[in-house]
Amino acid sequence: MSDNAPPIDFAGLIRDGDLVVCGQATAEPATLTEALMAQAPRLPPFRMMIGPIFSETFSTASSPNVAFQSYGVIGNARRLAKAGRLDVIPSNYSAFYADFAARRHKADVVLVQLAESSGRLSASLSNDYVIDAARGARLVIAEINPDAPFTFGAEWPGDVPIHVRVSARRPPVELASPPPDDVSRRIAARAAGLIADGSTLQFGVGRIPDAILSSLSHARNLGIHSGLINDAVVDLIECGAVTNAEKGIDAGITVTNQVIGTQRLYRFVHENEAVSVRPTSYTHGQDVLARINRLVAINSALQVGLDGSVNSETLNGVTIGAIGGQLDFVRGANASPGGRAIIALPATASDGISRIVANVETVTTPRADVDAIVTEWGVAELRGCGLAERAHRMISIAAPEHRDALSARFRAPAR
Structure with missing residues (x-):
């Protein structure tokens, strides 16, 4: 031929x-x-x-x-x-x-x-x-x-x-990690404070998850149980931050559903018995996730409402994102002993519009499942908070130029 x-x-x-x-x-x-x-x-x-x-x-x-x-x-x-x-x-x-x-x-x-x-x-x-x-x-x-x-x-x-x-006539598709910018570094610094030694990490694709992973080289005995792994995981394993020793299951094994990165990552996982590419029923299964110690789910969003509702799917009625495994892992992290569910996003979009909004247009993760929201301006701990306190905390992590408008949009419930 x-x-x-x-x-x-x-x-x-x-x-x-x-x-x-x-x-x-x-x-x-x-x-x-x-x-x-x-x-x-x-x-x-x-x-x-x-x-x-x-x-x-x-x-x-x-x-x-x-x-x-x-x-x-x-x-x-x-x-x-x-x-x-x-x-x-x-x-x-x-x-x-x-x-x-x-x-x-x-x-x-x-x-x-x-x-x-x-x-x-x-x-x-x-x-x-x-x-x-x-x-x-x-x-x-x-x-x-x-x-x-x-x-x-x-x-x-x-x-x-x-x-x-x-x-095949060509090598596999590659996806290099995007370089961090100032906003993603600031978000990563905030999020890293929520990730204790011995935590097991789940994360997605993008600049913010990569920046968070890159900020964890100081950590000890981290584990990986994720929908995907990328080149940043190799860095964490090689520096000793990831050992998979305290996960509670799959000791010593990095567990993932997909491998998304460059040839460096592909060479690392090739015939590597310390990496297991498991089916979705295992990587995303609620019964499995609930057995993992200190599972920390790291996901992003397009918008977060003042009540904590998360939108990762649509803007102006147009689908530009996905539900993906976000809710699977948020609920899994909430069920995990000592787990955390982190939603990390820039406070504003590239056009300056606030991504902290009064009400989201599509609910991907319901407010009842939300734990912590992180922007470059801070961390809003929402678990167990009432609506008024949630709004107060969300406004505090919005970009300063949008806080007055958000406060004006919020109306506390009658007492």
């Missing part, structure tokens, strides 16, 4: 109305997805289920034959959403996974990136809903990538057939 020849001809493989599911984030099988998008104009109409996108594969997908769906708007999926081409399923990440396991979402074709070592196959960078989607699919096409790390916990199940194998 010449370099210019397609790795696979999808004609006859994709049927009218099919739901095609592909690996998400750095687990995207880019050789397959690029070929599919190139051939889409001559294929029958089909639906494409995507997750976070960090490649350019779908950013210029112009064929009207493809209807895109996702559980949120993350990374380059924002371009599809802005063009009005992304139908968002508002679902907690754990529920989205369970919907594939229960066949509420029924995949017809699954495209997956796999690693191979000594005849064994691994889902490598993500142990998510794709395996359950593949278990019930008509056709499973695997891209075997020699540059993808073989990870333990994500071994490909023997009862899930692979119908077609192709060789």
Whole structure:
């Protein structure tokens, strides 16, 4: 096969109305997805289920034959959403996974990136809903990538057939950590004060979570049980801050659902028995999270209301974020012995508009589940507080230029 020849001809493989599911984030099988998008104009109409996108594969997908769906708007999926081409399923990440396991979402074709070592196959960078989607699919096409790390916990199940194998033509997608700025450093300094030695960390993608992780090199006996790990985790392990010794479960093991980073991280996790890439039912399961000692969930938001309600999904009626695993981990941290649920965000958006608002337009995490809100201006401890006290504390961590307006919007309840 010449370099210019397609790795696979999808004609006859994709049927009218099919739901095609592909690996998400750095687990995207880019050789397959690029070929599919190139051939889409001559294929029958089909639906494409995507997750976070960090490649350019779908950013210029112009064929009207493809209807895109996702559980949120993350990374380059924002371009599809802005063009009005992304139908968002508002679902907690754990529920989205369970919907594939229960066949509420029924995949017809699954495209997956796999690693191979000594005849064994691994889902490598993500142990998510794709395996359950593949278990019930008509056709499973695997891209075997020699540059993808073989990870333990994500071994490909023997009862899930692979119908077609192709060789990858490019290394896995990478996502480098964004450099911290002054605001994220100030937020990180505030949040770090809430994270005790021996805590187990969960965190997401972005400048603020990365800045918080980077501020914890002084800590001792931290653990990791997260929806993802990135390059910053390697730093914490190598400096001795992360030992996974006091988690209560999985002693000595970094547990994650996805691996999102650069080749440095991929080399670190390759055949590393101290890292386990586990299925969503384990990484996000409430029964599991409640057994972890001092689980600290670190998540972000678009807005937080004066009552503590958190919006991570929409602005001005447009979906630009996701529920993701935020509520799964907030509730898990609240159930964990000594756990903390931190929502960290800048006090203002890039246009100067306050992200602390009187009322959020969409509730992602209800006010009853909220613990601590952190901005560069301080920490609002909300657990157990009444509405008046919550408003007072939230206004105190808003940007100073917005505090008077927020105070004017707040009306204390009658006594």
